[in-house]
Amino acid sequence: MSLPHAILTALLEKPSSGLELTRRFDRSIGYFWSATHQQIYRELGKLEAEGLIRALPTEQPVRGQKKSYEVLPAGRAELARWTAAAQDPRPHRDPLLLRLRAAAVVGTEGVVDDLRRHLDLHRRQLAEYEEIERRDFPPGKDSPQDRLQHLVLRAGIDLETFWTRWLEHALAEFAELPTEQR
Amino acid sequence: MSLPHAILTALLEKPSSGLELTRRFDRSIGYFWSATHQQIYRELGKLEAEGLIRALPTEQPVRGQKKSYEVLPAGRAELARWTAAAQDPRPHRDPLLLRLRAAAVVGTEGVVDDLRRHLDLHRRQLAEYEEIERRDFPPGKDSPQDRLQHLVLRAGIDLETFWTRWLEHALAEFAELPTEQR
């Protein structure tokens, strides 16, 4: 149950319309919690019905008209409650690792090409994160808020570094396998 | 769409009943693709209806009676097709990173305790993986199949290592924050 809380966080950072939220879920927030515009509109409707957010008053809200939302006190309270509560780590699901296990049984055809493609994607993501770090967190002292944001970015950088290294290692292993096994 | 393929892989490795599969999804396979028994029974029903697996013939299969499944040729073909096909990386969703971002807005109360708890859980998981590595992949030469399995285990070890280090780093950062910020 994290999507509503992701939206509350985003709206507290800055009141936004559905489309603006969608854009933000393609970048910053989306780096660790992705959502499509369909999910966002559905959830905005629910949050409004529950009285956690409200549409900012405009002239006449018509279909196809921009509609911005802001968080109400009840919404902030709910987010604070959720943030303070203990949560168990969710089980991971990784299709790529599952695929290698399947490949061990039914053969590795096609896998190497996809490992290369994934490696390329992870390298790009890593470069993007490092660029953000250079731009937004230059060496020097940060405010406490910055330190939290930086911490999150660091997780992203280290995770992409892990995947990049692991994929390089995996490709090296495949290169050593007898040809008919690939 | 990976659950059916996780089940096909598991059944190819060894024909099993629903409960046996559930147990295996709590261990080995579950390390990178978890599933509850409800999901498994539902999916077994679908896979049987589609002719990808079949129940092993027994005397009289009654409710509450063990029922084992094996993969049919069509099932193996489907798994091979899925394994060879290119797949885009799924978007990640990490509640813990989302929580830190929320904490930057609504305050960090309760977060440190949970970071410690998570650190403990990741350390245990790491120890478990390393024990498996010692037991199942002693130094020396592996068969090509072993190498694939080892590669997957390595990803698990490196991932848990990343989380352990990152959480230690995060806790150190929190320790430096002014008290009222915690």
Added chain:
DNA sequence: TAAACCATGTAACATGTTACATGATTTT
């Protein structure tokens, strides 16, 4: 003025979670 894009949505479906139900077997 046609095409592309902006902005908000609906519908149908797949997947995952939580709570509960049922009969058989084993343990106390």
Added chain:
DNA sequence: AAAATCATGTAACATGTTACATGGTTTA
């Protein structure tokens, strides 16, 4: 004989994905 556990399920719901719909605004 009661309680616990084994084994297979059902039901209801929450969440996520894919395809499509609709009207307004900008660009070629």
